[in-house]
């Protein structure tokens with residue numbers, strides 16, 4: 294990074310610029326002690342015959358209430374899901390809230406109820422927390438940070454994909470970004486955020502997954518590039534089985550967005566060995582009929598889309614402007 298450079302919105306978008314910002318932190322903070330997988334969705338600490346998974350996330354979503362969720366729900370789901378994609382059972386969440394003076398108590402209570410609902414639904418208790426109030430005008434309404442821990446017998450690492458594996462999506466993608474933008478722009482759509490905890494799905498299907506990630510910021514493009522990079526493989530997506538609904542694609546065309554970088558907050562993508570694919574899909578389809586194979590893992594590097602005409606188009610890590618404050 295150049296001298297006198299300032300932080301830009303792109304550095305928080307989950308794409309190439311975010312990676313550069315994290316690299317700046319890593320230049321200073323190098324020692325991770327005994328923690329492993331510190332660049333995955335959750336860091337891993339070996340307890341001997343089990344592994345502790347630890348992760349954290351800050352939520353600054355705008356608007357704070359949207360179709361299918363609110364900032365409280367997303368703060369729970371984001372952390373529960375980041376633990377789950379590591380193949381772990383989440384066992385506790387910490388909840389830290391910074392709220393602006395003047396924020397309506399009624400809205401605050403709604404957000405807390407929503408947090409409690411997800412805690413009950415997922416079976417993951419809030420173990421500890423903190424609240425701070427900041428002077429009016431010093432924060433846009435509310436910011437929530439959650440951290441969480443989980444336990445895993447077998448860790449699913451981002452670098453676990455093998456040549457020959459199938460690539461699957463647990464459901465259609467991108468609905469979270471579309472629901473949020475629709476609310477921002479007052480655009481009518483039936484699409485709701487996909488925001489949901491998926492720990493109970495991973496509990497059932499986790500043993501069949503060789504790599505797994507949740508396509509939040511940066512979407513499918515960022516996820517698959519990370520898996521391809523860390524696993525040293527090539528991913529080929531099939532244009533005929535892309536996991537996007539018509540309404541979602543229409544919205545991206547209207548707003549000039551790239552569908553491959555749309556965020557979901559309740560979906561995961563994973564790689565599965567050919568011997569396990571039938572079993573994995575049978576489980577996934579019990580939870581969501583949209584779950585399907587979207588591509589294959591091959592020898593090589595990078596992520597490509599195989600078009601209907603048989604050509605290959607490279608799917609890059611998102612570089613351009615990504616939509617701020619979606620999570």
Ligand code: MG
Nearest residue numbers: 334375507509
């Ligand atoms: Mg993640």
